[in-house]
Amino acid sequence: MKKIRTVKGDIAPEQMGVTTMHDHTITDFTEMHAKTKARMTHVPAEKRRYIPENFTFFYDGGAVLCEHESFGTVDFYVKEIGYFKEAGGNTIVDGSAVGMRRTEQIIELADRVDVNIVCPTGLYTAEDRLSKYKGWSKAQQKELFEREIVEGMDGTDAKPGFLKAAMGFYDGVHCNPIELETVMACAELSAKYGMSFHLHPPSVSTEATLELIDRILDVGVEPDKFVMLHQCLTVVPIKQYILNPDMVRTVNIEKQVQILEKGVNISIDNWGLMKNFPGLCRSDDYDTLKQLVQLIQAGYSDHIVLGHDFANFTYSKAMGCHGYTRILEFTMPMLRDLGFADEVINKLFVDNPARIMAF
Numbered sequence: 001m002k003k004i005r006t007v008k009g010d011i012a013p014e015q016m017g018v019t020t021m022h023d024h025t026i027t028d029f030t031e032m033h034a035k036t037k038a039r040m041t042h043v044p045a046e047k048r049r050y051i052p053e054n055f056t057f058f059y060d061g062g063a064v065l066c067e068h069e070s071f072g073t074v075d076f077y078v079k080e081i082g083y084f085k086e087a088g089g090n091t092i093v094d095g096s097a098v099g100m101r102r103t104e105q106i107i108e109l110a111d112r113v114d115v116n117i118v119c120p121t122g123l124y125t126a127e128d129r130l131s132k133y134k135g136w137s138k139a140q141q142k143e144l145f146e147r148e149i150v151e152g153m154d155g156t157d158a159k160p161g162f163l164k165a166a167m168g169f170y171d172g173v174h175c176n177p178i179e180l181e182t183v184m185a186c187a188e189l190s191a192k193y194g195m196s197f198h199l200h201p202p203s204v205s206t207e208a209t210l211e212l213i214d215r216i217l218d219v220g221v222e223p224d225k226f227v228m229l230h231q232c233l234t235v236v237p238i239k240q241y242i243l244n245p246d247m248v249r250t251v252n253i254e255k256q257v258q259i260l261e262k263g264v265n266i267s268i269d270n271w272g273l274m275k276n277f278p279g280l281c282r283s284d285d286y287d288t289l290k291q292l293v294q295l296i297q298a299g300y301s302d303h304i305v306l307g308h309d310f311a312n313f314t315y316s317k318a319m320g321c322h323g324y325t326r327i328l329e330f331t332m333p334m335l336r337d338l339g340f341a342d343e344v345i346n347k348l349f350v351d352n353p354a355r356i357m358a359f
Helices: 034-039 052-065 074-086 103-112 138-151 177-193 206-218 238-243 254-260 285-297 326-337 342-357
Strands: 004-006 009-011 019-023 091-094 116-118 162-166 197-200 226-228 265-268 304-306
Touching: 004 116, 019 304, 019 342, 074 103, 091 342, 103 116, 138 177, 162 177, 177 197, 177 206, 206 226, 206 254, 254 265, 254 285, 265 285, 285 304, 285 326, 304 342, 326 342
Parallel strands: 019 091, 091 116, 162 197, 197 226, 226 265, 265 304
Antiparallel strands: 004 009
């Protein structure tokens, strides 16, 4: 009988309920953010304080410098997840890989909230993973991931419920060979155990992305157990957008359709994202909704899941933003208002997550 593996143990798929399929709970980004902080040593201490005068700075990319003692504590997340529960949420799929997640604190958090939390095993990008894992072979990584699947994460009894790898920018053409080792280690274990595999995509062409998916599926990963994350950002260079009267900020679903035609799943997971990207004109929630609606109308509702990618203080309700609630307080009611049936909405929020995560 299939199960969903949470940090508190296994549950039946029907117990998963309304789910955000890509977010983060208690994490440690110290090493990942070290380079960014090193580039921002000129920012005075006063600018780093959590006070209203600094909120714009935090929203515009300075969040890693925000000095607020409650962020990262169990108490902070109990409150934030409480808003998610009040809005109708039941499960958070936490995308924090090895070296990022704080497993013991996440277990404590799960004990205090009436919400399921599912964590992965896997590694982040070659540049941003912890130093101790840099240079590891595929065999070493696979051994670590499998040990966590069988024995538990970080010396605890809590076991991962899926596999996660992240790829970044390499040369704009090819995938980073170090990250490919991680991807294939995860893929092989996904094929072995039937666990879903979620991939933060590389910065390569659509053609190279599709070739990567083929390579993953070729080792035996079930297409319906593969999730390509972050298929939502619609960005154009800000100078081109402003200076070219013919350029519009529009939604193009061509790449997502080509991915979905492989029989795999995509995650649309930037809902409520407040962070601005220097030099880019990014999409907002209405662009993202337009993209989602087009994909549903094209017949792909069986293979789409939703999330927020909540990962820093600026996204929180405490900061005046949406936290984990945007898909429930904006996306769901908007879909209903647009005339979509409960059957479609349940697929996105309940049925698809349970089917993908069950093994």
